[in-house]
Amino acid sequence: MSKLFRLLPSVDMVLQRATGQERFAHLPRPLLKDLINLFLDHLREDIRSGRISKPEDLQWSALESCLNAFLQRTSRPHFRRVLNATGVVVHTNLGRSLLARQAVEAVKDACAHYSNLEFSLATGLRGTRYSHVEELLCRLTGAEASLVVNNNAAAVLLMLDTLAKGREVVVSRGQLVEIGGSFRIPEVMAKSGAVLREVGATNRVHIHDYERAIGPDTAGLLKVHTSNFRIIGFHKEVSLPEMVAIAEKHRLPVLEDLGSGNLFDFTPYGLEHEPTVQEAIAAGAAVVTFSGDKVLGGPQAGIIVGRKSFIDPIKQNPMNRALRIDKMTLAALEATLRLYLDPELARREIPTLRMITASSEELRRKAGRLARLLRRKLGSGIDVAQFPGASRVGGGAYPERDLPTTLVGVRPRRDDLTVDELKVRLLQIDPPLIGRIEQDYFCLDPRTLDDAEHGAAARVLGQAL
Numbered sequence: 324m325s326k327l328f329r330l331l332p333s334v335d336m337v338l339q340r341a342t343g344q345e346r347f348a349h350l351p352r353p354l355l356k357d358l359i360n361l362f363l364d365h366l367r368e369d370i371r372s373g374r375i376s377k378p379e380d381l382q383w384s385a386l387e388s389c390l391n392a393f394l395q396r397t398s399r400p401h402f403r404r405v406l407n408a409t410g411v412v413v414h415t416n417l418g419r420s421l422l423a424r425q426a427v428e429a430v431k432d433a434c435a436h437y438s439n440l441e442f443s444l445a446t447g448l449r450g451t452r453y454s455h456v457e458e459l460l461c462r463l464t465g466a467e468a469s470l471v472v473n474n475n476a477a478a479v480l481l482m483l484d485t486l487a488k489g490r491e492v493v494v495s496r497g498q499l500v501e502i503g504g505s506f507r508i509p510e511v512m513a514k515s516g517a518v519l520r521e522v523g524a525t526n527r528v529h530i531h532d533y534e535r536a537i538g539p540d541t542a543g544l545l546k547v548h549t550s551n552f553r554i555i556g557f558h559k560e561v562s563l564p565e566m567v568a569i570a571e572k573h574r575l576p577v578l579e580d581l582g583s584g585n586l587f588d589f590t591p592y593g594l595e596h597e598p599t600v601q602e603a604i605a606a607g608a609a610v611v612t613f614s615g616d617k618v619l620g621g622p623q624a625g626i627i628v629g630r631k632s633f634i635d636p637i638k639q640n641p642m643n644r645a646l647r648i649d650k651m652t653l654a655a656l657e658a659t660l661r662l663y664l665d666p667e668l669a670r671r672e673i674p675t676l677r678m679i680t681a682s683s684e685e686l687r688r689k690a691g692r693l694a695r696l697l698r699r700k701l702g703s704g705i706d707v708a709q710f711p712g713a714s715r716v717g718g719g720a721y722p723e724r725d726l727p728t729t730l731v732g733v734r735p736r737r738d739d740l741t742v743d744e745l746k747v748r749l750l751q752i753d754p755p756l757i758g759r760i761e762q763d764y765f766c767l768d769p770r771t772l773d774d775a776e777h778g779a780a781a782r783v784l785g786q787a788l
């Protein structure tokens with residue numbers, strides 16, 4: 324055994340061999356050195372356990388391909404691309420929305436070059452970063468003014484901090500929601516310094532509940548989209564126009580956290596009506612906040628639109644500076660919003676909209692193409708099946724609503740690999756392939772897997788098998 328230990332190559336020798344290869348030459352040397360030390364530790368462990376017992380096993384010709392595979396696997400950045408075959412379009416854990424091609428180009432330009440981020444090309448003087456999207460947002464939503472911050476959680480916090488600090492905000496008990504990632508309305512409200520005035524019961528709230536709660540300390544009425552849950556059965560809500568009517572009598576604003584914030588009407592595509600931002604503004608909401616990267620299909624951002632008299636003080640709030648968006652977000656948001664000027668263009672070009680509105684027929688054809696490719700590439704080692712299934716919008720939009728799709732199911736035809744094991748293995752390959760198990764098949768939903776990714780999915784499955 325000690326003879327074998329002496330045959331191990333030195334770190335420096337391995338390092339030299341690795342950096343001599345183009346694919347590893349660009350890696351930071353300290354990182355490469357750590358990985359090589361780890362590789363040599365594994366070899367020592369193999370010698371100790373008897374897995375390596377012959378001197379030939381330690382010859383460079385035997386080690387080289389092993390080392391290369393090890394480095395290939397371990398030197399990848401931690402944060403990386405995955406293949407989303409889950410059928411959940413706005414998948415919170417997988418990066419929510421994908422940007423439109425135009426938005427990706429705008430981001431590249433914004434981060435690789437100088438820009439007029441806060442510079443007016445008309446005057447040659449200082450400009451404001453929000454000017455790039457304010458007009459567009461007003462045009463698309465019908466609002467008088469707008470502002471964009473880091474995300475919708477920040478938007479709600481900033482809105483309440485500015486307009487209701489130290490005063491009461493009336494909210495229905497049925498709307499005191501918790502969104503994933505610990506955003507809870509009562510807690511955000513406490514942080515902002517506003518005082519929560521709950522009204523109604525969990526399932527029912529009436530106009531007179533709001534009326535009775537209004538007093539000298541009231542700063543406004545807040546409506547919260549119940550994004551990720553539904554109350555069904557015996558329930559009643561007060562509509563936005565009804566809330567506006569009550570608020571106007573008392574000269575108070577109605578504030579609305581619209582959550583996902585549609586700018587697009589999905590009813591022609593078979594989905595239920597969801598209030599759009601335009602409708603909330605038209606119905607008289609004074610301030611509306613919503614996310615940029617949920618159903619809107621843009622970058623992570625919190626968009627605040629509404630009446631100028633309320634938006635101006637929000638802009639002046641010093642907290643705004645701490646929550647501001649960066650130039651890449653701004654570039655992506657402007658490019659995305661421009662597409663909405665033509666809703667059909669937005670539907671075609673914005674991946675989130677395209678995936679949500681994909682027709683059953685289109686998905687069946689995509690599934691057919693994917694299944695044929697898998698059969699051809701993976702051969703007789705697996706069963707490939709197609710069957711009806713359900714995708715989800717995700718991101719808290721349209722909870723409980725199944726979007727009909729055609730799933731492509733894959734099952735290994737062998738005893739030493741179960742479908743569950745296959746699912747785990749697929750996470751270890753690059754790019755990892757993420758799907759779900761249904762009817763004892765590993766299922767790929769073509770709704771969220773782009774045609775251009777079919778080849779990669781087949782390769783990853785082949786490697787896992």
Ligand SMILES: *Cc1c(COP(=O)(O)O)cnc(C)c1O
Nearest residue numbers: 474475476548550582583614719
């Ligand atoms: C998603 C959501 C939020 C949080 O938005 P982020 O953009 O994730 O910060 C707040 N309120 C509602 C109702 C939501 O659905």
